[in-house]
Amino acid sequence: xxxxxxxxxxxxxxxxxxxxxxxxxxxxxxxxxxxxxxxxxxxxxxxxxxxxxxxxxxxxxxxxxxxxxxxxxxxxxxxxxxxxxxxxxxxxxxxxxxxxxxxxxxxxxxxxxxxxxxxxxxxxxxxxxxxxxxxxxxxxxxxxxxxxxxxxxxxxxxxxxxxxxxxxxxxxxxxxxxxxxxxxxxxxxxxxxxxxxxxxxxxxxxxxxxxxxxxxxxxxxxxxxxxxxxxxxxxxxxxxxxxxxxxxxxxxxxxxxxxxxxxxxxxxxxxxxxxxxxxxxxxxxxxxxxxxxxxxxxxxxxxxxxxxxxxxxxxxxxxxxxxxxxxxxxxxxxxxxxxxxxxxxxxxxxxxxxxxxxxxxxxxxxxxxxxxxxxxxxxxxx
Ligand SMILES: *Cc1c(COP(=O)(O)O)cnc(C)c1O
Numbered sequence: 475x476x477x478x479x480x481x482x483x484x485x486x487x488x489x490x491x492x493x494x495x496x497x498x499x500x501x502x503x504x505x506x507x508x509x510x511x512x513x514x515x516x517x518x519x520x521x522x523x524x525x526x527x528x529x530x531x532x533x534x535x536x537x538x539x540x541x542x543x544x545x546x547x548x549x550x551x552x553x554x555x556x557x558x559x560x561x562x563x564x565x566x567x568x569x570x571x572x573x574x575x576x577x578x579x580x581x582x583x584x585x586x587x588x589x590x591x592x593x594x595x596x597x598x599x600x601x602x603x604x605x606x607x608x609x610x611x612x613x614x615x616x617x618x619x620x621x622x623x624x625x626x627x628x629x630x631x632x633x634x635x636x637x638x639x640x641x642x643x644x645x646x647x648x649x650x651x652x653x654x655x656x657x658x659x660x661x662x663x664x665x666x667x668x669x670x671x672x673x674x675x676x677x678x679x680x681x682x683x684x685x686x687x688x689x690x691x692x693x694x695x696x697x698x699x700x701x702x703x704x705x706x707x708x709x710x711x712x713x714x715x716x717x718x719x720x721x722x723x724x725x726x727x728x729x730x731x732x733x734x735x736x737x738x739x740x741x742x743x744x745x746x747x748x749x750x751x752x753x754x755x756x757x758x759x760x761x762x763x764x765x766x767x768x769x770x771x772x773x774x775x776x777x778x779x780x781x782x783x784x785x786x787x788x789x790x791x792x793x794x795x796x797x798x799x800x801x802x803x804x805x806x807x808x809x810x811x812x813x814x815x816x817x818x819x820x821x822x823x824x825x826x827x828x829x830x831x832x833x834x835x836x837x838x839x840x841x842x843x844x845x846x847x848x849x850x851x852x853x854x855x856x
Pocket of ligand 1: 528529530531532555556558559608634636637659660661662671672673
């Protein structure tokens with residue numbers, strides 16, 4: 475029986491040709507295709523600078539470092555995300571805390587964020603230096619409200635847009651940094667486009683772009699204007715900060731460039747699949763993510779909530795017996811043993827707890843057949 479996953483890549487003959495051509499080039503890493511990929515993504519989303527790296531996890535780490543996140547600093551994010559969002563802040567040596575989700579969009583709740591900020595102010599607790607939002611399943615969160623809070627409480631905003639390449643919010647594209655300091659995309663195979671592994675940080679600040687580029691390359695600069703040395707021969711470079719090798723390759727970038735041409739088609743197909751599920755699934759049994767009319771979701775995931783609240787695991791088993799692999803996005807970050815040991819408790823996030831008890835992600839990806847969509851719906855309507 476053919477297996478159907480919740481998400482997977484779509485690789486065309488043109489994608490393969492692009493990678494093969496890149497492998498025949500003079501440089502297979504640190505070459506011109508990386509630059510072209512950065513320019514193409516930045517142009518597509520309307521940001522000034524793109525810095526490509528080897529994963530979105532690295533992109534988040536670089537974003538935090540470039541924003542000065544480190545020991546003594548504090549990052550807040552949503553409970554409903556992949557652990558990388560908060561792990562990257564911990565890797566910088568910063569503190570972490572979480573904000574509950576909105577019960578309808580399953581995104582970070584601007585209302586809960588506002589409550590938590592006001593409570594912190596009243597009780598003289600630390601205010602976050604950075605708030606990282608996630609556009610869950612490709613649905614943009616309440617960026618304008620959160621931007622207003624950032625002006626009132628003086629924190630920076632990072633958008634973990636791993637799900638949301640191609641999404642838009644009001645009159646803006648996700649990635650253009652209208653409401654944030656840095657946006658990070660993922661190019662993992664289940665995401666909107668793929669480079670195998672890969673990610674990119676977008677920003678309108680030349681300082682953030684330069685700093686993250688330096689940190690992704692061992693903290694080294696070849697820019698003589700920044701050298702401590704007064705005179706420098708052409709071969710000379712200096713390490714100015716502590717970085718790592720977080721670079722992407724040229725052949726991955728070639729795949730990314732080729733995939734980017736297909737992004738609009740990918741999103742169209744994903745939104746057709748989402749509409750088809752919403753029409754065919756029994757709405758007495760299932761609820762869906764609420765999409766406001768002023769946003770466009772990239773439809774990275776299709777999550778349904780089991781209204782009965784007791785059937786979710788059995789439904790996942792029923793699909794699995796039929797070769798269809800659904801899963802849960804996400805096990806709340808605070809529920810993982812590592813975070814439990816830090817003292818976090820799911821009970822303190824009631825909306826997340828309720829969501830987590832009933833949510834599961836069913837297949838959605840560009841090459842999924844409508845016959846499979848119907849089969850999934852039939853199995854779930856039972
Ligand atoms: C996939 C994902 C990441 C990590 O992306 P990688 O490119 O695999 O490092 C981070 N945050 C979210 C919300 C994700 O979905």
